[in-house]
Amino acid sequence: MITIKNDGHHSKAYDNDLSTRTTNHIYLHPGHHSGEFENWMRKIGGVLQINREYSQLKPLLDMIIALLEPSRLFLIPHPSIERFDIKSTVEILLVLNHRQDCNHEKLVERILNVACMKISSVVINIFFDDKWNSETEYEHSYYAAHCRSKFLIFSGSPYRIQELDQAGIKRVQEIITNRFQNQIIKSKAMLAQFEGLYNDHISSDLLYAISLACIKQLYRMVSIPFLLDLPVLNRSYTELRRMATRIIPLVQSFPEKNIELYPIWDNEELDEDTKRDAYLPSFADLQKYFEILKTAFEQKLATLFDNEINQK
Template identity: 30%
Template sequence: MSNNNVNGTIRNFNNGPVKTDHQTTNHIYLHPGHQSGEFESWMRKIGGLLQITAEAAHLKPLLDLLFTVAEPERMFLYTFPAIDELNLEPCHEIRLVFREERIEEVSSLAGFVKLASFKHRSLIITLQSNTDFEENLQDCSDDSVLCFREEFLVFSNSPYRLRTCTDEHIKLAYDSAMHDFNRYYNEGVAALQASKMLLGDKHYYQAYSLVVRVVEQVYNAIICAFGYSFKVGLKLFELKKKAAQYLPQLFCFDYDLAEIEELSLLLVNREQLRFDSMLGSFDSTLGITEEFMAAAKPCFESKLNYLLNYSKGGNNHG
């Protein structure tokens, strides 16, 4: 089965029909009457753990437990490399895709998942509904092209194979995600410098307000690169949760942004705001933000380079 990329679009060249209903969009259905050998091979794999790399072999008991108890539709595994200059250790992400009606039911397993993974440091487990998963595939979002590939698939309970993207198409998604991130991130860098100038002139309210906007900008840089939509009107901790879905390695280590989140809530609640008591109390948030931004960019670039260069046979490099 081969796929060719022509002008950024994907064409499927296989003898089986391509399903296009909302449940199977962008999946190649391997009908028994067409390429039966490949169909039978795939059907034998359904419902069991697919081959995993040596670097993730220690996670096999946990993966077995997750698909046995949680029964996802699909399970993806990513191992993001260490970032030595930031003292960030390697980080594993397990992404579970569930049918829409099971998301709330599965969310109640949070305690079980935490217990099941307590032996593994730097492990993040994220959940996604099958509806969102299919929509991302249909839209050919950068997230789907880079992340939803069979190279990362470790469990499938579906007879529908994932679309295969060409190297050219993956590189286009990489360039697009990097461009979107840099655009918003660089705006945040400029705003942070303006905040420092305002603080130097003792314009505390303006400086504090702007530094909160800077952190929001970094979160949105991460979100927009993978999810396309700029989030407005969310509390800072809610925005952080959204960003953590796309860049878990950055948020599974100790970057304490609690002071900035506290500041953002104070600034929003104008009726109870006593600004005279805040003067000088949050000057440290500028340094915290600068340190966080210095980690966010290389962490984002490391993830994208991993996704671009990954191959299950090896040669994975940043």
């Protein structure tokens, strides 16, 4: 049984029967004049107290919870990258009830897009209960790293999250890190080949094919370590970009050249230099993109596993 003690300023939950199956996830400061309904809501689920720096998200979170009634809601910060003038973002992982919402995913996305219209620094990833629970149970890299109580800000479920112990977290961290390092090696090798061909002033058609392959490899570099969706080798540019965005939210706003439009305008009467400048990235562009993604991924690893790293 859960007992909630409230002194008007702080709420504490005590697990009287030491149950390992239920928990209370509420850390709001309700005050002394809360009604019966509010008290009942706190006993079954509610928004956790969030850091002051995220207080501007409270209205958005309240609206999401009221409209969509999620099973879980996680918040993961992504630090800024000052040397590339990239601002910090907040990633919200929204776990919905599959039976209720699977047929309305597009509608849900529209609601969230409208809700976030004035908050460009927020990115929301949607998952569904059935897959989330099964993948967490099988220690899937992505879910094991993200589905953790330290990122939980709302729970509509009375059951504890299935979390790995310290040894399990360390194992997942090592697996993800090793995969990432392997992808860095592949990305650097491809960039080196691209640099030589780019400096040789090859035709724009060949440059398009090679630069597209490089960008897709950079997306794999941040997607494969978490094994979010396999196989990824033969995915299209758009699919890989979407997958990479789920890992590194800044991907969706990164100012790429219009490489996808190159095949459309290929038949236009444009000279080689014009086509290269308008639609194709330079080696400097790809090198910068590599550094941004590498830095962002390393920062995310630090966010996900910071406590575990410090305990080594």
